[in-house]
Amino acid sequence: MGDDLLPDSANTQTQTQNSQIDWSQHNTPAYIPTIWGRLYSSKVSITGKHCWKSAQYPEYLDLIQSEFTLGRALTCTFAMRKEIIKESIISNVSKHHFTITRDMSEPLCPSIITDLSYNGTFVNGELIGKGKCRVLDDKDEISITHPIVKIFIFKDLLKNEQDQVPKEISKKYYISRTLGQGACGLVKLIYDKVTCSKYAMKIIKKSRLTNGHINHLNDPEKIMNEINIMKAVRHPCIISTEEVFDSREAVYIVLELMQGGELFDRITKQGHLSEQFTKFLFRQMVLAVKYLHSQGITHRDLKPENVLLESQDDDTLVKITDFGLSKFVGEDSFMKTMCGTPLYLAPEVLRANGQRSYGPEVDVWSLGVIFFVW
Incomplete structure (x- = not known):
């Protein structure tokens, strides 16, 4: 599938398929696959030089399937071959080096990269670790075997809006779909970007004056009372609090996620x-x-x-x-x-x-x- 993803090959294939379609037999629109991400070939690598061989590397790869695999094995989505990458690098690449997955059945889910290698997969210069994963952010840089071997820059084409929460939260957590909503606020599904662990984040908007009256459900004093109690209790049958973020507009409480x-x-x-x-x-x-x-x-x-x-x-x-x-x-x-x-x-x-x-x-x-x- 690696060659099929190259821009020239993709264009040729599309034109061939179009020429064979009898449009008179189709009364419904053709299925168009969702491109949820794109891997752009990194321009900077190995002391400022390309790790790709001249004129052989792909400009970008579109991510369409729920799983993308890179490695030396021919079964990988993108097989690393000596024709397109320098031999000094490919010798250290594992048969299955890393995967990037996205659950397309889950609305607003993140893209997750998992390190399967012995010699390392890096995101923005940080080692993931064999068998471990992390959430990929838009514009994250992926390296293999060594931090300086930068091969791809990830582009999230289904990027969820993250700037609706304070930066200290969006830096640590990926904000996903809404789990519930009530009079006091709403609850969001979130992912720890380093561990990929799921949590629930309760967002309580601080009360504002409405027609001269304060919404007692969102009274800052009541909010802090709830936080103090949740921090004080530790019991297997009581929801646990991971951490709390306090801003001018709202309080964000990170809780363990209950899937049931x-x-x-x-x-x-x-x-x-x-x-x-x-x-x-x-x-x-x-x-x-x-x-x-x-x-x-x-x-x-x-x-x-x-x-x-x-x-x-x-x-x-x-x-x-x-x-x-x-x-x-x-x-x-x-x-x-x-x-x-x-x-x-x-x-x-x-x-x-x-x-x-x-x-x-x-x-x-x-x-x-x-x-x-x-």
Whole structure:
């Protein structure tokens, strides 16, 4: 496929195919493959000289398939041959040196380069490491066998808009699709550019005055309260916080990614959960709430939407999330605020009306309601 990707060969092939098509037999538009990336031959390499042999190297290679492979093996998408690259370099190239992949079924996913070599694949002069991967950014430079052997510059033709977040975030993470959206903000799927690990990033816009009133859901004080609680807790059944970025406009919370979605969606989809499955999930939730209460924390908004599943399996791990309404409660302090989701509120919260106090037991009521709706 290497020669087929050369500009001259590609043009010739396209013209030949077009000449053989009987357009009268086609009532639907012809399929046009998506070119998601392009590898431009680097002009600078090996003390300022080309690593390609004169007039033999490709100007660029279009990336169309979900996987592009480079190496000495003839089965590679682009096979490195002595006719196009200097022998001093090709002798150190592995049969399968690196791959570049992109999941075309996943909207806004990144391009990922994986090092398969013994002598090294480098991005912008940094070694990836055999068996490891990293996210390719637009204009990244790829080298093989040594940082100075620069062969390609990557062009992302499906580049996602990354400048909507602070540079300190876009420098470290690739921002992908939206996972969910609510009154307080939205949740994005993100990738660590060095490890390719997936995370969820919760973006909470700081409140602005609207008609003279502050949106209490996005009150900076409440946002910081949620962050402080999430940083303080460590439990297998409570969502973990990786790091937090604070800007003038919003707070960005990087969380572990739960691939199984919300418990609410599982209940809605299946309609009825088995007794064994229900007991397994509910026990985890009880242990999480018990831990929170031992730390002096009351959640105050337990509901199926705030319970996440690690996977779609029946033996999945459960994690409680969304501590926007949670509160630290000491021995000498009480809760009086009427807050939470009405369907899951304990009677004492409804009766409090900002006047009477209530305790962490309100979470137990909410757990009971969740158990009932299963």
